[in-house]
Amino acid sequence: MADDGMLLNFSIPESGILNKPKFKGGAWRDRLTAKKAAANWHSKATERLTGEKASPKPSTKATDVNRTELGPRNHAAQHTTDFDFERPAKRPRVGEGVKTKFDDNDAPAVEFRPQSNANVSKKPGSQQDAGKGGKQIVSSLFSYNPTSTTKSQRQQGPENEEPIEPSNAPLKSELDTFTSLGISESLAAHLLKKMDLKAPTAIQKAAITQLLKDDSDAFIQAETGSGKTLSYLLPIVQRLMELSANMRKRKVDDAVSRQSGLFAIVLAPTRELSKQIATVLDNLLRCAHWLVATTVIGGEKKKSEKARLRKGINILVATPGRLADHLEHTEALDVSNVRWLVLDEGDRLMELGFEEEIQKIVGNLNIRMRIKKDAKSAIPGLPNKRTTVLCSATMKMDVERLGQISLKDAVHIKADPSALTEDDEAEEKEEQGFYAPAQLKQSYAVVAPKLRLVSLISYLKRAFARKGSVMKAIVFISCADSVDFHFDILTSKLDEDEANAQGKEQEKDQNQEAESDKKKKPKMVTQADPTKLAVTYAESPSLSTKTHSVTTYRLHGSLPQSLRTSTLAHFTKNTEASILLATDVASRGLDLPNVDLVVEFDPAFAREDHLHRIGRTARAGKDGRACIFLMPGCEEGYVEILKSDRKETSETGSYHIGRQDADEILKRGLVTSGVIATAKDNKSTTAAFMEKATDLQLNIERWALASPARLEAARRAYQSHVRAYATHVAAERGYFDIKQLHLGHLAKAFALRERPSGMKVPGLRTGTGREDKRPAKVRGAATAERKAAAGAGGEGGKKADLREDLPALDDSEEAKKMRKAVRAREKFMRHAGQAAEFNLG
Numbered sequence: 001m002a003d004d005g006m007l008l009n010f011s012i013p014e015s016g017i018l019n020k021p022k023f024k025g026g027a028w029r030d031r032l033t034a035k036k037a038a039a040n041w042h043s044k045a046t047e048r049l050t051g052e053k054a055s056p057k058p059s060t061k062a063t064d065v066n067r068t069e070l071g072p073r074n075h076a077a078q079h080t081t082d083f084d085f086e087r088p089a090k091r092p093r094v095g096e097g098v099k100t101k102f103d104d105n106d107a108p109a110v111e112f113r114p115q116s117n118a119n120v121s122k123k124p125g126s127q128q129d130a131g132k133g134g135k136q137i138v139s140s141l142f143s144y145n146p147t148s149t150t151k152s153q154r155q156q157g158p159e160n161e162e163p164i165e166p167s168n169a170p171l172k173s174e175l176d177t178f179t180s181l182g183i184s185e186s187l188a189a190h191l192l193k194k195m196d197l198k199a200p201t202a203i204q205k206a207a208i209t210q211l212l213k214d215d216s217d218a219f220i221q222a223e224t225g226s227g228k229t230l231s232y233l234l235p236i237v238q239r240l241m242e243l244s245a246n247m248r249k250r251k252v253d254d255a256v257s258r259q260s261g262l263f264a265i266v267l268a269p270t271r272e273l274s275k276q277i278a279t280v281l282d283n284l285l286r287c288a289h290w291l292v293a294t295t296v297i298g299g300e301k302k303k304s305e306k307a308r309l310r311k312g313i314n315i316l317v318a319t320p321g322r323l324a325d326h327l328e329h330t331e332a333l334d335v336s337n338v339r340w341l342v343l344d345e346g347d348r349l350m351e352l353g354f355e356e357e358i359q360k361i362v363g364n365l366n367i368r369m370r371i372k373k374d375a376k377s378a379i380p381g382l383p384n385k386r387t388t389v390l391c392s393a394t395m396k397m398d399v400e401r402l403g404q405i406s407l408k409d410a411v412h413i414k415a416d417p418s419a420l421t422e423d424d425e426a427e428e429k430e431e432q433g434f435y436a437p438a439q440l441k442q443s444y445a446v447v448a449p450k451l452r453l454v455s456l457i458s459y460l461k462r463a464f465a466r467k468g469s470v471m472k473a474i475v476f477i478s479c480a481d482s483v484d485f486h487f488d489i490l491t492s493k494l495d496e497d498e499a500n501a502q503g504k505e506q507e508k509d510q511n512q513e514a515e516s517d518k519k520k521k522p523k524m525v526t527q528a529d530p531t532k533l534a535v536t537y538a539e540s541p542s543l544s545t546k547t548h549s550v551t552t553y554r555l556h557g558s559l560p561q562s563l564r565t566s567t568l569a570h571f572t573k574n575t576e577a578s579i580l581l582a583t584d585v586a587s588r589g590l591d592l593p594n595v596d597l598v599v600e601f602d603p604a605f606a607r608e609d610h611l612h613r614i615g616r617t618a619r620a621g622k623d624g625r626a627c628i629f630l631m632p633g634c635e636e637g638y639v640e641i642l643k644s645d646r647k648e649t650s651e652t653g654s655y656h657i658g659r660q661d662a663d664e665i666l667k668r669g670l671v672t673s674g675v676i677a678t679a680k681d682n683k684s685t686t687a688a689f690m691e692k693a694t695d696l697q698l699n700i701e702r703w704a705l706a707s708p709a710r711l712e713a714a715r716r717a718y719q720s721h722v723r724a725y726a727t728h729v730a731a732e733r734g735y736f737d738i739k740q741l742h743l744g745h746l747a748k749a750f751a752l753r754e755r756p757s758g759m760k761v762p763g764l765r766t767g768t769g770r771e772d773k774r775p776a777k778v779r780g781a782a783t784a785e786r787k788a789a790a791g792a793g794g795e796g797g798k799k800a801d802l803r804e805d806l807p808a809l810d811d812s813e814e815a816k817k818m819r820k821a822v823r824a825r826e827k828f829m830r831h832a833g834q835a836a837e838f839n840l841g
């Protein structure tokens, strides 16, 4: 039957047959625009269908605007795709494309434009990808970035300057030998043959002379990498060898053996440092095998430590918490013969809150020594008084306090004795003086927050591009979560098809789920897989080249002690190119061989920490480079601190500090791969590096999207980073002003397409312009919070592991409850022997 003229008898509901589309999510402006356009079209369509006045047919052509590389914020755009309406005029912007959200605090991963509007020219800085699926992507990585306040000067860099005489190298004069300082021939021969140490450094010369000469207490102050460890160990070993030789000569006494008693204790703030000192000591004692040393440190089994103490020990290296514990509970530990007590890294011991433990230890040593003296059973030849040696790079207030607790009429020992002056004012200035090694080459990189992650990868790519150009690098990061996040990125295959495909799927799902999630109750967050913590090193696909591989390591205070130890040991032994991503747990005292580059990706919380960090390179006269990442704006003021790092600079202002821009780093790392671009090919290189950087960023974002655990880890890293940022010392907060931090842009550096919501950070701009009016006491707690976040790696029993759930430091009930919970968990961790951010003794 012909259907011509057939009348369909459908009844049309009052509301019309076309239901009005619902608009959810996205920016309200987008929703409003879409709603208006849809309403307009809807009424006209309904009019037409109900037989009323015909109206022009609306276009139903999908404009494909939703098929983007966008995060959930662009969800609104997805709902508008059935309507080809005119969008309102947008805020003008540099480059092309339509920005999906006009939030000054935020910027999407990429911006997009409708396909219909595809005739826009491709310009550098607005890289488009019309590839797979007809997507039109405009990179926002290079737009709306803050501009630098310091000049980019392509001038002579430090590498072209006259070589600078190292300030921490062994002395060159033929007269300066170990034997000339009073070290025995046999020990000096051992130093030369077995430890390859020919001549003493300046601080060793000063300290060994003094400590062999008399039994006064001493305060040793010298720059990083100047050999302080041997400056106190050598005189102790020399004295004990003499004691032993004398006893053998007398024949009436038994020769010194492990049973003769404990003669020296060395206290260090961290387990890593204790182990390192113990290793140097063991090497020394190979020429005096009758002397025995051991360690007692937090995180190890107390039972086996007790067994070792029972067997007899002559020199003990310990962390304060664990030693205090043994003094209380281990009967076999007899300290009545202790004649040397060394407090290494004194400022750090105080910073980590060991004052109480040290007071206990010193008190205990004093009492036992007095009792022993009264009993007149001291070993013949043993000094009558105890010598206490305090080592510190700085003479800050808290070190003075430590001096008051432990030292009596101490001699101040410095590498350059002429620096010890009678002039009080000059002396005070000198005492505060803590400088970087003279031969260390320093530079800074000015990198906008959005470009931080891609710039870091590019910087490292370039540094390791040529085999052997950089052997080992340490990258300092402010908090443990952020170390974990960057470790995952650097050890993943970012451009793997599978990961990308998963990421793209996830993108779609995320867009769809974002809206419904908002309405639902907040879900339990997916925690990053904690078992993954077991992996602390892996090859880095993005940094390795065809000719050589690069291994990335991670280290922070939240890793179990055994892992920390094995990771450091592996990094130390690795003879191939390797990078250690670490919190400040690695900033103090650690002597890792062949580190020729230190990158401060997150600036240190205080100048002293910065000097300790960069001091991991350029040690004992060797060369070294250090680069700090600063964001454009107030952070660039930190260059003043860099200038004050060098002794001669602070006085003469002559040292050149290299400067690089993000563009330069990206160009060198991603395009010219080690070859410096000439002016001729500069133009094409500009387009190329922007394209490559955008691709890299997209790959990273897709990689993160491919797994909820990764996304969660990224969020945690971001949050911990921002919270840590709020805890720079007051004197430097002008450079690191949390209120100036662009949180939306920064999210990108954590592979996030929008900034996580619901963060409480003290001092953070809330939109109300509210100032941080917390009482000083509460504000002070921020320091502890920061240290905990950094996984500062002490063994301070009283410090909280606030890493996972740092409370906002206000006085609200919620914050109080949270602090209580954190304290309870810390207590539990302590009893359970777990490694907290601060590792417990």
Ligand SMILES: Nc1ncnc2c1ncn2[C@@H]1O[C@H](COP(=O)(O)OP(=O)(O)OP(=O)(O)O)[C@@H](O)[C@H]1O
Binding pocket: 170, 196, 197, 198, 199, 200, 201, 204, 222, 223, 224, 225, 226, 227, 228, 229, 230, 393, 588, 589, 590, 591, 615, 616, 619, 620
């Ligand atoms: N006389 C020497 N000649 C050559 N190398 C030396 C000498 N003394 C020490 N070293 C080496 O210098 C490096 C740094 O020594 P050490 O760790 O004691 O420095 P430090 O002053 O304690 O540094 P930091 O302040 O960073 O802890 C070590 O690798 C050590 O082997």
